[in-house]
Amino acid sequence: MKRIVAFTGAGVSKASGIPTFNEMGELRNLLTRDYFNENPNHFYKILKELHSTIKGAKPNGAHLALAKHNIPIVTMNIDSLHEKAGSKRVIEIHGNLNSIFCPKCLRSYDLEGVNEKIYCTHCDTLLQPKxxxxxxxxxxxxxxISMVSEADVLLVVGTSFYTSTAHDLVYRAERMGIEVKLINRDAEVEVPQYLAKILG
Known part of the structure; x- marks a missing residue:
């Protein structure tokens, strides 16, 4: 039986009601380290709005199928829908919005609880997103990369290849002789069908 590892981008969550970054206009330009350092208050306002969009979302057929078949996942998404679907081996290479933290004393804070106060209540350090x-x-x-190297097939779902991360990971897989299967449309339908065909 072929060993499959999934590599997922924003498109896998589109059917869950979460817009892709391409559909969010200027948002991509604001989620930068420079913008955070220069405008932390506005940055956290944006992050909370994004979290509000994400928190009500539910896993779709693609997330559920990957969980059902116990497919290891590398995801660029920060919505944690793979975990909500029941997947156990998930590497969130871009982190998640489950909490924010103080880089000095390492205390964690609930993002929803952060209003005007974006500094640690213990040591007054600027809180950092995860x-x-x-x-x-x-x-x-x-x-x-280590997880991908376990695969016979790298199932790439819902990525526009905008980031160098996506290009590099797929390039490395191809160099290792790993078959790459790309699904970029209707992931909630195509992923379950593909996995059922390959794995039964």
Whole structure:
């Protein structure tokens, strides 16, 4: 039986009601390390709006099928829908919106609880998001490469290949002789059908 690892982008969650970054206009330009450093209050306002969109979303057929078949997943998404669907092996290379933290004393805070106060209540340090922003390094990237290297097939779902991360990960898979299967449309239908065909 073929070993499948999934690599997912924003398109996998589109049917769950979460817009892709391409559909969010200027949002992509604001989720940068420079913008966060220069405009932390506005940045957190944007992040809370994004979290509000995400928190009500439910896993769609693609998430559920990947969980059903216990497919290991590397995801660029920050919506945690793979975990909500029941997937156990998920590497969120861009982090998630489950909480924010103080980089000095490492206390965690609920993003919804952060209003005007964006500094740690204990040491007054600016709180940091647990998401990888444009301009950041990706701490879990080599862990993601290791997971991909386990595969016979890399199932790439819902990515526009806008980021160098997507290009590089797929390029590495191809160099390792791993078959790449691309699904970019109707993932909620196509992913379950593909997995049923390959895995039964």
């Amino acid at each position: 998401v990888v922003l444009y301009g950041d390094e990706i701490p879990l990237y080599f862990e993601a």
